[in-house]
Amino acid sequence: MRIFMLGWEFPPFISGGLGTACYGLTRGLDRRGVEVLFVLPRPVEDPDESHVRIVSPASAAIQIDADDEFDPLPGLEGMFQHAKFRSVAATLRPYARPEALDAAAQVEVSTRGATSGKPGPRRGTPVITSDEPPTSTTSNGGGPGAHYAGDLFSEVERYAVLARRVARQEDFDLIHAHDWMTYLAGIAVARQSGKPLVVHVHSTEFDRSGLHVNQRIYDIERAGMHAATRIICVSHLTRNVVLKHYGVDPRKVEVVYNAVDDDGNENETPLPPITRDEKIVLFLGRITMQKGPEYFLAAARRVLEVMDNVRFVMAGSGDMTRRMIELAAEMGIGHKVLFPGFLRGDDIRRVFNMADLYVMPSVSEPFGITPLEALSHDVPVLISKQSGVAEVLAHALKVDFWDVDEMANKIVAVLRHPPLSATLRDHGSFEVSRFSWTDSAANCVKVYETALGREVS
Amino acid sequence: MASVCFYFQVHQPFRLRRFSIFERGSDYFDEHLNRELLQKVATKCYLPANAVLYELIKRYEGRFRVAFSLSGVILEQFQQYLPAVLASFQKLAETGSVEILSETYHHSLSFLYSRDEFAEQVRLHRKAIEELFGQTPTVFRNTELIYNNEVAKAAAELGYQVVLCEGADHILGYRSPTFLYTPPDLPAVKLLLKNYRLSDDIAFRFSDRGWADYPLTTRKFANWVHQVNGNGYVVNLFLDYETFGEHQWAETGIFDFLRQLPEAVFRLPDNDFKTPSECAELYAPNGEYDVPHMISWADVERDLSAWLGNAMQSNALHELYRLEPLVKQLGDEALLTDWRRLQSSDHFYYMCTKYFADGTVHKYFNPYDTPYDSFINFMNVLDNLRGRLGGPALERFAAQVPAGPEM
Incomplete structure (x- = not known):
């Protein structure tokens, strides 16, 4: 079986869970002997931020690097037996929000109306049938990042055109597209090749933007889901969103949970234990609305009312970082909260x-791989009930993201009662050992088989 | 002769309300929930089952006999919330065909942590039974049939010559729970062993359609009882009373089974019903039942792991019993009552992580989503209670100290 896979981030150039999932899944498929041709935008280090950004569209030459196969894992050659990687010169900035980056584009976008969950008209969702990449709408004089939002959509289209060109030279059985930025590419390649399309929903526009749904993104997501033969969701939580808001046939929507890398800790040399009087509570993720950073701070303030020897670490970057630094200061707990960046x-x-504890207070979290990583590092976890991973983790503390007092109550309990922490760790690390990418990949293969009309044994 | 010896456990704890670390008051128990649950169980189980038993006792004119163990904490809740249910138990006791057993008032694990507290709770319970039922218990059963040789010794010291415990395979070996036994070095004490196979046939398998012997008819069951003749004397059916109507719903026919069982048992020659003290009086022991390590009637393991299987449980128990001297010195009755209500084994059962991921066992009447929530809540309450030991209470206690030597 040969899979034409479309993604937009991959280690080490990652800024979130999607890259981790694509890597894990590809390794799992690789181990099962499934051939994967992975088409990615070309990653470039972003000098402005500590994490990655893709090549700037204004400066990128519009051309295809068909011969430009690259190994995205420097130093890890030989990790993949059956996978090939192709880069195309498109700029898909991970987790970019058009409206956050370009107010002018936002006005244009929001005049398109509908912010409700009702399926909107699919006008405006282009179907890529041409080999000519769209030209950027951006003038070069705007400076870095200017009019980015307008570009994001044209880059999505550009990626689709280029992916289609790559596909023409390749032989494969099925197309697997990860999240909305690759759906147009998925649709285009499927039309051209006549092969079945599987779309993989790692998150939806409703997760990323709350109620401020961007209609164009929604339209692309919907088009991708409707064009797909099968849809893979990362949790039942996400499956329900897909069924409720995107009007797809429930019979073609399946759940495949994420995992943690089976041998992720293999090469780790143990770090010396840290002896200190202070407890540390960790937030690790993008500091954006979706991840609920302000609830973390509000809980921190409550915790500090009843105990003093604790510090809160907010690791990550995002559009709310500055606001959170200010908020911590306003709350008078600035000296207790650290922001080490990405x-x-x-x-x-x-x-x-x-x-001592990892907290994931996400407002909306389709899955949430980081709690699994925390557990595999022997750190107990407190996760929001509004997360997909809460469906599958029994040995985790769970709380409604908005219930700041209960969050604080549980944080205090873990910090104060070592037996609680020990029990969570013991059971949690055992539980997490059962999540393997090999199994997730096996479940994906079952979905592929169904999509290909083969009998699943 | 084969005697069917029924003992029904009747207990519900004072469940805790949600108590966060930020709570200021000292109101620990969820009156609303406890009342509601008790009402529900009474409607589904206690009242209809009591009615069936009363009917049987009357019909067979004393030949049908059973025993109950009612914890002190459920008796208190009956008095507070549902006096009519208490009255229906009293009415049963008045027939003279119902024996009430002895246990720790708070359905506690105190035997494992404090022999003093254990003895006090047994005495408290005895007093409550005397007052409410007009009889003095002579047969002891420890919480959840937690038992070892030491339990027998402690019970004997408190005046009990008959003790109930689990008939565990690993101790019985080839021997049968249908005989009576004695603990080592205590020839005067008789042990009645739970026949877990026949007990579980009713308690767990009655409605199991996958069970080879489904459906369980009274005739079939009476035949199994009859087979004991020649190989023992007693069939000890020790059950949670909630088996009737709650664990096995009325729709399964469990009440009809109970109603028709005596007739089926009596139909075969030489069989009858006896209470534990009558069995002990009638039958001689048939050997020694040596239990150096703790056993119980819980789960497949029949050990303490349901209450002491993880670090949280042992931590909570240790922290609770560590407060005993201070709680008792202070002489604050309300505080002592609260501390004792925290001892009910259920609070620790809710913290059990065994099978938790499977989401099956340990669910009945459990107010928590997870064992972790249960532990956190319990520790917050304990923290609050500990706070009451300091401050004003401690000062009052300190003020009393100078008066001590003069008394």
Whole structure:
């Protein structure tokens, strides 16, 4: 079986869970002997932020690098037996919000109306049938980031055109597209090749934007889901959103849970234990509305009312970082909250090694891989009930994201009662060991088989 | 002769309300929930089952006999919320065909942590039974049939010559729970062992359609009882009373089974019903039942792991019993009552992580979503109670100290 896979981030150039999931899944498929051709936008380090951004569209030459196969895992050659990677010169900035980046574009976008969950008209969702990439609507004089939102959509279209070109030279059985930015590409390749399309929903516009749904993104998501033969959702929570808001046939929507890398800790040398009087409560994720950072701070304030020897670490970057730094100061707990910025690799290991508790207060979290990573690093977790991972983790503390007092209550309990922490860790690390990407990949293969009309044994 | 010896456990704890670390008051128990649950169980189980038993006792003119163990904390709740239910138990006791057993008032694990507290609770319970039922218990059963040789010894010291416990395979070996036994070095004490196979046939398998012997008819069951003849004397059916109507719903036919069982048992020759003290009086022990390590009637393990299986449970119990000297020195009755109500084994059962991920067992009347929530809530309450030991209460206690030597 050969899979034409469309994604937009991959390690080490990641800023969130999607890259981790794509990597894990591809490795799992690789181990099962499934051939994967992975088409990615070309990643470039962003000098402005500590994490990654893709090549700037205004400066990128519109051309296809068909021969430009690259290994996105420097130093990890030989990890994949059956996977190939292709980069195309499109700029899909992970987790970009058009409206946050360009007010002018936002006006244009919001005049398109509908912010409700009702399926809107599909006008405006282009079907890529041409080989000519759209030209950027941006003038080069706008400076970096200017009019980015307008570009985001044209880059999505550009990626679709280029992916279609790559596809023409390749032989494959099925197309697997991850999240909305690749759906147009998925649709285009499916039309051209006649092969079945599987779309993988890691999050929806409703998760990312709350009630301020961007109609164009919604339209693309909907088009992708309707064009798909099968839809994979990362949780039942997400499956319900897909059924409720996107009007697709429930019979073609399946759930495949994410996992943690089976051998992710293999090469780790243990770090020396940290001895200190202070407890550390960790937030690790993008600091955006979706992740509920302000609830974390509100809970921190409550915790500090009853105990003093605790520090709160908010690791990550995002559009709400500055606001959160200000908020901590306004609350008078600025000296108790640390903002180390975006972490990766060894820094993540270090911060897990230091943490007494990991908190994921997400307002909306289709799955949430980080709690699994925390548990695999022996850190107990407190997760929002509004997360997909809450469906599958029994040995985690759970709380409604808005219930700040209860969040604080549970944080205090973990910090004060070592037996609670020990029991959560013991059972949690055992539980998390049962989540493997190999199994997730096996479940994806079942979905592929169904999509290909083969009998599932 | 084969005697069917029924003992029904009747207990509901004072469940805690949600108590966060930010609470200021000292109101720990969820009156609304406890009343509601008791009402529900009374309607589904206690009242209809009592009615069936009363009918049987009257019909067979004393030949049908049963025993109950009612915890002190459920008796208190009956008095507070549902006096009519208490009255229906009293009416049963008045027939003379119902024996009331002894246990710890708070359905506690005190035997494991404080022999003093254990003895006090047994005495408290005895007093309550005397007052409410006009009889003095002579047969002891420890919470959840938690038992070892030491329990027998402690019971004997408190004046009990008959003790109930689990008939555990790993201790019985080839022997049968249909005989009576004695603990080592205590020849005067007789042990009645739960026949877990026949008990569980009713308690767990009655409505199990996947069970080879489904459906369980009274005739079939009476035949199993009859087979004991020649190989023992007693069939000890020790059950949670909630089996009738709650664990096995009325729709399964469990009440009809109970109603028709005596007739089926009596139909075969030589069989009857006896209470535990009557069995002990009638039958001689048939050997020694040596239990150096703790056993119980819980789960498949029949050990303490349901209450002491993880670090949270042992932490909570240790912290609770560590307060005993201070609680008792202070002489604050309300505080002592609260502390004792926290001892009910249920609070620790809710913290059990065994099978938790499977989401099946340990669910009945459990007010918590997870064992972790249960532990956090309990520790917050305990923290609050500990706070009451300091401050004003401690000062009052300190003020009393100078008066001590003069008394």
